[in-house]
Amino acid sequence: MPRSPDLLFRSLADPTRRAIFEGLCRHGEQTVGALTAKAGVSQPAVSKHLGVLRQAGLVRERHEGRLTHYRAQPKALAPLLDWTSRMATFWESRFDDLENLLNRMDQ
C-alpha cells in the first residue's frame, strides 16, 4: 500500500538518515555494523535511524545469524515523486499559455 509523502519527507529530512539511505542505494545491502562505521554516530543511533527508515518503507531488513542486513527499497520513493510532480502540475495548469509559463519559471 502506498504511503502518504508525510513519513517520507520527515524521514529524509535528517542528513544522517538520508546519508544512510543513500549509502544503501549506492552500495547495496549492508549490515548495521558497516553502516555504523560510515555514519559518524553511535550504533544505537544508526539502529534508530534504520527503524525510522523501515517504518517509512524505505528500507527492509534481512536477518542472518547475529547479523542484520539492510537494503534500500527505492520503490517507496514513488509517493515523493508523485507529490512533487503534482505540485508542478497544479502550478502549470494555472496558465493557458506555455510561453507565459516558461517566462515565469525563469523569473
Add this chain to the structure above:
Amino acid sequence: MPRSPDLLFRSLADPTRRAIFEGLCRHGEQTVGALTAKAGVSQPAVSKHLGVLRQAGLVRERHEGRLTHYRAQPKALAPLLDWTSRMATFWESRFDDLENLLNRMDQ
C-alpha cells in the same frame, strides 16, 4: 543557484508548511491573511512558515501596499527530483539484468 536537497526536505517535512506550499501551487498567489485563514494556525506562525519556505527558495514575496503576496516557485523543487531519481539510478545500476531489477522491485 541550485540549493542542496537538505533545505528542501527540511522545509517540506512539516505538514502545515507543506499545506501552505500546496495551496500556493494549487490556487496561485495569495496574501498572508488568506493563507492564515486556511492554515489553522496563527498569523505569526504562517509568517514563520513562509520565511522558511522563502529561505528554501520555494516561495517568493511581492509587496503591494500593506499587503504581501506570496507565490510558489515550483522550479525550486528540481533538486528534490534530481536527488530522488539519482537514488533510483544508483540502485538500478547495481544490476545488469533488467528482469532481475523488476523482480526485486516487486519484492
Add this chain to the structure above:
DNA sequence: TTAATTCATAACCGCTTGGTTATGGGTTTG
C-alpha cells in the same frame, strides 16, 4: 560452557522546532 560479537531497546539529555501572545512598523481609511 564461557567469552565475544552483533544489534535493539531503554533511559536520559540538550537542542531544535512549531506553536503561542505581545508588540511595533508601515499603510490605508475615516
Add this chain to the structure above:
DNA sequence: CAAACCCATAACCAAGCGGTTATGAATTAA
C-alpha cells in the same frame, strides 16, 4: 491626525528529536 489593518519580529514555552551510555537478547567462537 487618529484609527484600523496587514504583516513581521520578539520572547517565550511545551513537545519532539537526535544524540548519548547502559544493558540485554541472540548468535557465534574458543
